[in-house]
Amino acid sequence: MKEWTREERYKVLQSPEEIRELHERISKSVYRQTYHIQPVTGLSSDPNGFALHKGIWHLFYQWCPWGAVHGLKYWYHVTSEDLIHWTNAGVGLKPDRDYDNKGNHSGSAISNGEDLYIFYTGNHRDENWVRTPYTCGAVLGKDGMPEKLPEPLFGLRPDYSEHQRDPKVIWNEEKKKYFIFIGAQTQDLRGTVLIYESSELLKGWKFAGELKVPGYEKFGGMWECPYIVNLSGTDLLIFSPQYTKLPGRAESTNHNVYLLGHMDYDTLTFTPETDYQYLDFGFDFYAAQGAANVGDPDKAVLIGWIGLPDNHYPTEEEDWEGSMSLPRELRIRNGKLIQTPVAEIDSLLGEEVPADGNLPAACEIRVKPADAGQDFDLALFTKADGSGGLRMHYDAEKKLCTFDKSGMTKRFNPQVGEVLTMPLAEGLFSIRIFIDRSSVEYFFNEGEASFTSHSYPTEEEFHYTATPGAEIRIRKMNPSVEDTFVV
Ligand code: FRU
Secondary structure, eight states, X not given: OOOOOHHHHTOOOOOTHHXXXXXXXXXXXXXXXXXXXXXXSEXXXXXXXXXXXXXXXXXXXXXXXXXXXXXXXXEEEEEESSSSSEEEEEEEEOOOSGGGTTOEXXXXXXXXXXXXXXXXXXXEEOTTOOEEEEEEEEEEXXXXXXXXXXXXXXXXXXXXXXXXXEEEEEEETTTTEEXXXXXXXXXXXXXXXXXXXXXXXXXXXXXXXXXXXXXXXXSOSEEEEEEEEEETTEEEEEEEEESOOOTTSTTOOBOOEEEEEEEETXXXXXXXXXXXXXXOOSSSOEXXXXXXXXXXXXXXXXXXXXXXXXXXXXXXXXXXXXXXXXXXXXXEETXXXXXXXXXXXXXXXXXXEOOSSBOOSXXXXXXXXXXXXXXXXXXXXXXXXXXXXXXXXXXXXXXXEEEEEEESSSOOOGGXXXXXXXXXXXXXXXXXEEEETTXXXXXXXXXXXXXXXXXXXXXXXXXXXXXXXXXXXXXXXXXXXXXXXXX
């Protein structure tokens, strides 16, 4: 594996020509995705600035152009009319100011109907590499390029650690105010959220206080990428706690969790009505962000990063890695969060192929076990003789799915664990799976739980096995992302 120097990781991109060949090379990789957003070159991580604006979905991703490494971060811009067919729009934000000299880190966007307002973290470092984060603004210009404000909106609060970033902006109709939630860490290294308020988007921001979440005063060491939305009268708070191990997550110290409850904007208290839950139970899912302005009080649309901060993936040797998850719809059903792939995904469904043990490289699989009260096994990406693969076993008595990826030829991140478990509230009655060239996403029981992971099957591993008696339908998925070089 290549060792990157700081100079290499933080090199400024002067011209697209510097990475054209890299793009040509990686676009030939057998692991390039066909209906998932992926980096034009190098590394993609968090989804950023996700919003519906004038009928167009805008999404940016954290992008390091040079290779599969976390270094100087840009925002790369993609757009879509339907959340499924995405077009590369080029660099959205680049580190061209002193206050963001070492990267444009994560953030969000909001549309007021006329303009799209972008809030991001300017990651400044001085010559001694001491970090100062700034919360910065930009407005999408008529040419589709964000124009940065001349100055940051506000700087760091010295009574918290340097970890203050990932502004999530929201409008609160009751208070007639905008709020920004910032992922943060206290000086005694506890994860938290800082809240700012203003009646205008581009000025007047003042610190309102620290978010209080009773019962979660000591829960992880930094809460990255906070997101809050009200769904059918219930508040949903999503964040990515770090520096902590959590039950059922093996050795991983990065997680994406959610709480359902009530947010009081007077006391800045989020009162959970449930225990925390994992947003996704898979090996690789993080920093998820919901889109602003979806126009439906009962629904949010969310995208996550298929990847984890400290993980390494087999395409690293090809100088790229990362992918966005499929956009999913979030709703509340019987007091629970339900996540399903957006309905528009059906437009990609192609030819049905026989469920004969072979797997197309990009497909949708619908599985109905014969009896929700019985154990059930499903192994994807096995060899022709049924050995190896990504194996799932459902224990009906415990209502627990166990996933084991150690049988795959290309193994990765064994140090954080190759076996994970996922409890279900109901017996296992349905699975909907989306396979692309280097990812797999499972949705269980019509949205009760999801499991997202990278997977890199070799040519011999396009087979599956399942407990007999199950109803299985496989349809090929048509491509919806073009691997174009737009920078
Ligand atoms: C989450 C994160 C964010 C940060 C960004 C930098 O993966 O660490 O907190 O803004 O990535 O790329």
